[in-house]
Amino acid sequence: HSKVHCRSSGRMSAVPVDIIEKSKQLAAWTAVDNHILPADKIIGIGSGSTVPYVVERILAQGAEVNKGRVFIPTGFQSRQLIVEAQLTLGDVSQYPVLDVTIDGADEVDHELNSIKGGGACQLQEKVLAEAAKTWVMVADYRKNSETLGTNWKQGIPIEVVPFAYAGVLRKLHSIGSPTAHLRMAKMKAGPVVTDNGNFVIDAPFAVEQMKEPAKLLTQLKLITGIVEVGLFCNLAKAAYFGNQDGSVTIKW
Ligand code: 5RP
Numbered sequence: 041h042s043k044v045h046c047r048s049s050g051r052m053s054a055v056p057v058d059i060i061e062k063s064k065q066l067a068a069w070t071a072v073d074n075h076i077l078p079a080d081k082i083i084g085i086g087s088g089s090t091v092p093y094v095v096e097r098i099l100a101q102g103a104e105v106n107k108g109r110v111f112i113p114t115g116f117q118s119r120q121l122i123v124e125a126q127l128t129l130g131d132v133s134q135y136p137v138l139d140v141t142i143d144g145a146d147e148v149d150h151e152l153n154s155i156k157g158g159g160a161c162q163l164q165e166k167v168l169a170e171a172a173k174t175w176v177m178v179a180d181y182r183k184n185s186e187t188l189g190t191n192w193k194q195g196i197p198i199e200v201v202p203f204a205y206a207g208v209l210r211k212l213h214s215i216g217s218p219t220a221h222l223r224m225a226k227m228k229a230g231p232v233v234t235d236n237g238n239f240v241i242d243a244p245f246a247v248e249q250m251k252e253p254a255k256l257l258t259q260l261k262l263i264t265g266i267v268e269v270g271l272f273c274n275l276a277k278a279a280y281f282g283n284q285d286g287s288v289t290i291k292w
């Protein structure tokens with residue numbers, strides 16, 4: 041994307057009870073309305089707390105249209121969402137080309153690059169993003185920024201093969217992320233384990249490196265033991281952010 045456009049819609053009438061939830065819902069609903077058309081049959085469902093509103097809006101399109109669709113999840117959580125909504129579940133190995141995938145994001149910059157993997161799903165999320173003819177992100181206003189790392193301070197989520205993690209950490213420390221660390225489960229019960237049986241390293245980088253995410257991504261992907269990096273570059277068609285005032289910012 042050489043240029044990213046921004047557009048804001050008008051205000052919604054209702055005053056939100058929970059502003060953040062409301063803004064997530066607004067982003068999700070608007071994205072579904074704009075990108076999931078009756079002709080779209082193979083649909084990717086991303087992960088995180090915004091995505092249930094995507095499914096909610098898809099269900100509102102009616103049983104008739106949804107009967108003819110297959111839904112592909114990015115992980116255990118979205119698989120459960122699809123099953124509980126009684127939608128048809130599919131696998132990306134059966135359907136390697138998706139019409140649309142809608143997913144959340146941890147932060148999106150001015151060129152539609154994003155940080156993802158706050159929920160440790162970045163590997164499957166990236167597979168579905170790349171498989172989709174149209175990939176769209178939905179989030180609340182806190183995720184919308186100029187440069188990655190401005191609002192999302194936890195670092196880039198990096199999925200690593202467990203037995204290689206210590207060496208990968210050393211390498212990350214030496215290439216500009218001295219505080220990179222293994223993500224631990226709640227109560228420090230042990231490392232977080234992804235849906236693919238891997239560990240996650242959170243690696244904060246300096247602003248200068250975050251300003252060129254595609255370059256950093258290439259550098260990180262060359263490190264042996266790294267399976268996938270939670271930097272999504274040059275993949276998105278659009279990103280939708282629900283705002284506190286009930287408007288939606290669309291970057292595309
Ligand atoms: C999980 C992700 C999520 O999409 C991301 O963390 C956003 O989640 P939420 O909508 O809850 O803010 O990348 O790996």
